[in-house]
Amino acid sequence: MTGSGAELDPVTLTLVQNRLDHISLQMGWVMTRTARSPIFSQAHDFSCFITDPAGYILSQADGLPIHTGGGGFAVRALLDSFSDDIGEGDAFVLNDPYVAGGNHLPDWVISRPVFADGELVAFCSNRGHQSDIGGGAAGSYNSAATEIFQEGLRLPPVRLVERGKTREDVWRLLLLNSRTPNLMDGDLRAMLGSTRIGMERLAELALELGGETKAYFGGILDIGERRMRVEIAALPDGVYHGSDLTDNDCFEARDYVIRVAVTVSGDHMTVDFTGTDDQMKGFKNSSIANTYSAVYTALASFLSPDLPGNEGTFRPVEIIMPEGSLVNPRPPAPMTMNTIIVATEIIHSVWQALGQFDPARSCAGWGKNSVPTMSGRDDRDMPFVMYHWAGAIGAGAVDGRDGFNANGGLISLGALYLPDLELYEQAYPVRFIRQQFRIDAGGPGQYRGGTGIDYAVEVDNPAILSLRGEGLYNESSYGVGGGFAGQAGHMQITEQGGAAIEPEKYGILPVGPMTLELKAAGGGGWGDPLRRDPYLVLRDVRDEMVSRRAAEEQYGVVMDESGRDIDMAATGRLRSRLSGERNRG
């Protein structure tokens, strides 16, 4: 605690907090409406945040959960680089996870210092995923990378706008390194525009607060800290462990395990990754900023949906990240995949530990994403990069709700919007064949895991796939409280006139015109499936999301002859028999 809280007017403090949140929202609205690439407007893969002059996040709105809380590292790196050489009208760009506080290379940060009466009072920043930043694969997911140098352009903190004037040479350098310079040009402009709005609004606020600006900003961070302490204190003291793994390093099959010990002591928490496996050859290593964000995502989604999005919430949480491990690798380990993998494993492992503190709130694991990115040339011979988002995973269940049957993934929790396929057909040379729920893929439970999507698309032109099939071929979610894991994902590629192949999980795969089929991984179930409301099982059977056979074997629910109602007597008998068997087994 800074201890400054006592002198602040509580009404003003609330007004300042609401106003900061409103300003970061405004930046997001401007960004959504002006960005050129669909990643921003549809997939929401950006975040806007405000930090204090020392680089600590005061407010963050919009964007994916996995962007939350990590942005401060970028601003602090910028402060380290430029210290007192930061002037009014400047704007900076950066992305490098090793020297610039980035999370992974495709996410670029535009950051603007905010001055009031000549004094630095804050930074307004926007972190956004660029369509392409060069590197070994179009779309910048190079699953063949073994060094960060193969993943695209690395940017330390770079001054992009100097005293109001854009550095055109730098701008050209950036665009020259992208396969989609037109998109990058528009998106960078949108990022600059949104941070400019934020800067103007924030300067107004600071002028109104005058000499008290710093004290109130400190008070905002204190609020975050107090809220987190309240949440932690509500858990019993103790130490619990969790772990999750990825079963390959993008080159060969081998388990890489995230291990975490969560210790609660009063209103303090330690999240200790000691024992986590060493960094890997492939691009699934997590930067410090990303590991922080993943831990925040796990904590906030488990503890409370309305924790303030400021960095004060980290004060009562100590995160131990062994150097050279998957959660804090040494350079030049590649890491572009990290916002999904191993972010998902970090969240899963922290969730598992937290679930032991408070089983009623435990969260089943989510199916892991398997969507490849695809690059090629469209009907007008223009380059494109397309994500197969529509092949979405099934979410894990919690007490009170089944897993979502289709979701952008655990690291987005639904902030990543799946595309309208008609719009994608206009943008890319593809024809979608299906996008529907799988059957029997959701993990059985009192609350069922999400089914995941059965997806198929025909691609008319040759393309290059960057495979990111973490959820393929093996179960990737987990059940809790007697629930079961969802089914594994499957992928199949059939080139025109060729035979179907089952691709590797990771790698770069050039293909001719083809059909891609993806069955996305199902989510885990919550609680004993024998306790599921039989009418929900009936509905699932009628909906063809659970087969009659699975209804009997997994849920102990027997349909009558019509298949439109339950045979209650038979169900009662079967359930008690299964229950006995399972207890013995």
Next chain:
Amino acid sequence: MTGFNDQPTAGKLAAPLSPVSPWRIGIDVGGTFTDVALIDSAGGIASIKSPSRPEDPGEGVIAALAAIAQSLGLETEDLLRGCALLVHGSTVATNTLLERTGARVGVLITEGFRDSLEIRRGIRTNPWDHRTPYPPVLAPRYLRLPVGGRIDRHGNEHTPLDENSVARALEIFAAEQVESIALCLINSYLNPDHERRVAEILRGELPHMPISVSSELAPVAGEYERLSTTVVDAYVAPRLVTYLVSLAERLTVLGLSRPMLLVKNNGGTATVDEVVREPVTQTLSGPAAAVGALGYFGKALGVRDLISVEVGGTSCDVVMMVDGQVAVTDRLTIGDYDTLVPAVEVHTVGAGGGAISGVDRAGVLFAGPRGAGAVPGPACYGKGGEDPTVTDAQLVLGRLRAGAYAGGALTLDGDLAVRAVSEKVALPLGLSLQDAAAGIIRVAEQRMFHAVSFVSIQRGIDPRGFTLVAGGGAGGLHGAALGRLLGCRTLYVPRLGGVLCALGMLNSDVRHDDVRSFLAPLDHEAGDQVESRFEAMTADASEALLREGFSDDKMRFERDLDLRYQNQQWDVRVRLAPGEALDPDTARARFEEEYERLYGHRQPETKVEIVKLRLTGFGVLPTLPTPPAPGAAAPEPPEPLEIRPVYMDAARGMQDAPVYAGIDLVPGHVLAGPLVVEEQTTTIFAGPGDRLEIDHAGNYLIHLGES
């Protein structure tokens, strides 16, 4: 907006109104009250509130008509015979959706896409709150059945339509006793041939079944939203159509000789015959009529830029009128169900008089968004509420008076308000009672301010210089402070704010919006196609208007293009003047001008493309008579009811201020703030430096001072 009773006020203004025929009647059926407003040929106004009958809304309408007839000394039959225009807004469609009491809907969708409706594009409104389930899907999966056949992305047939699949689906629908059918095929917005054929089969086989067809309702790209629109339409259709048809018959029997008009989501109106073709346009039927009211007030004030803020018990609704036009958006979400139907842009936040205040677990003050509702309501209602609300804070600050409130329906208890504010806010925060109450109000007013700023930022409008119209039960208490936050110079508080929408219905032209995807580069080649497409759309709209009884000279059309920079997702609307041919260079120039105004930059090297064409057809109603001019003699200055201490602002604290009875204030009165006006069901506060006048329409016009 509940809690009003304008009868005495209206009676005072035009009392006793002997209406000059023919007159117009607006009927707004809300959850609690049915509001009726009447304007006669001389501009005289009468209004009434009558209890709604949710179990039989039509009966409630007839009862409300009987009540206003009685207040005017007329029989219901006389009232209806003298009526030249009856406009109705109902919550039947909205409630059907929100209460999920709609039809059993069968969905026909292209094979492979039966789950688009339930995937909902994976969107979670608040991702962090992942424990809350989605609201139930409106049509279960086992009633979402596949249709074989496919139109490709160029609009060509890829796979022929499989009519057998339709027959199979119909068998299942029959066995499952489906009551309504929604039809949406992939890419039907590019080529509706398959969809039309299926619709033909359905209408042939099931002549009495409501059939909702996506390419008829919303021929725009995006299968999830188009399908969702179609399903909502099918879901509300049977109940809404039954209601409307039977009400129209009853009104005819009672003597109404002109077809009843219904308010649509777009703020315009249409006849029953047109509305039953697209029930989905009725989901915002009542609130959308606020637009007509804004137009009416704008005319009375002689201004074209207005922001309306209606502060009720639980929420604050913001509508913005710029240069005489209220923005109409293409997307409307009601109770988490998405539709693509042109709708008046109403932005709602949880910040009404009943907004609950307190101190959260981190010791931080909050006010809203949660409200105390009608029960228990604010602490001062004495109905068991213990949490302080904005209303309690107003009472503590002397802006509201203890005792009878809301026309005597409630009694405000000052002690209860003081106790709630001190125990739940002042003590925990170490503030004085007065600072705590003032703080609650500031936080609530900030929420309202942010709501307005959301709307103004979305539209790229600077609200300074706009006139703020404050309505709803609590609007008059917050209007002056909110106006100052916004930089507005004028605040308008209509006495008939309580029947705002019913009043607005009297000023709403018939309106049909036709919005279609049209994907093409903005170049000379596109010009001719656009021209012929607009011609066809205009022909459709004029046919509808003709059916509704409008002659050519009473029709008006607006043509707009939605343009965007290539690959960007958001559109900017550009209007073509009547008769103007599309010139790509001119259109681009207009687009870039507007784009720069909205977003602060241009992209001169980027191509511009056409995304949508929109044709709006208006059936122009005769101009609404303006209120009668005031008498020549200046009225006697009014006597205040009392002088009492009222909280001004942080600098001034409590000061004595005169309190007037609204009934004593008549056109021509001009009073200097600070002051309080107690209306029958609302209270107005004007601060020091503000000047309040009663305009010739009898409404409160407040010129805002600096602070």
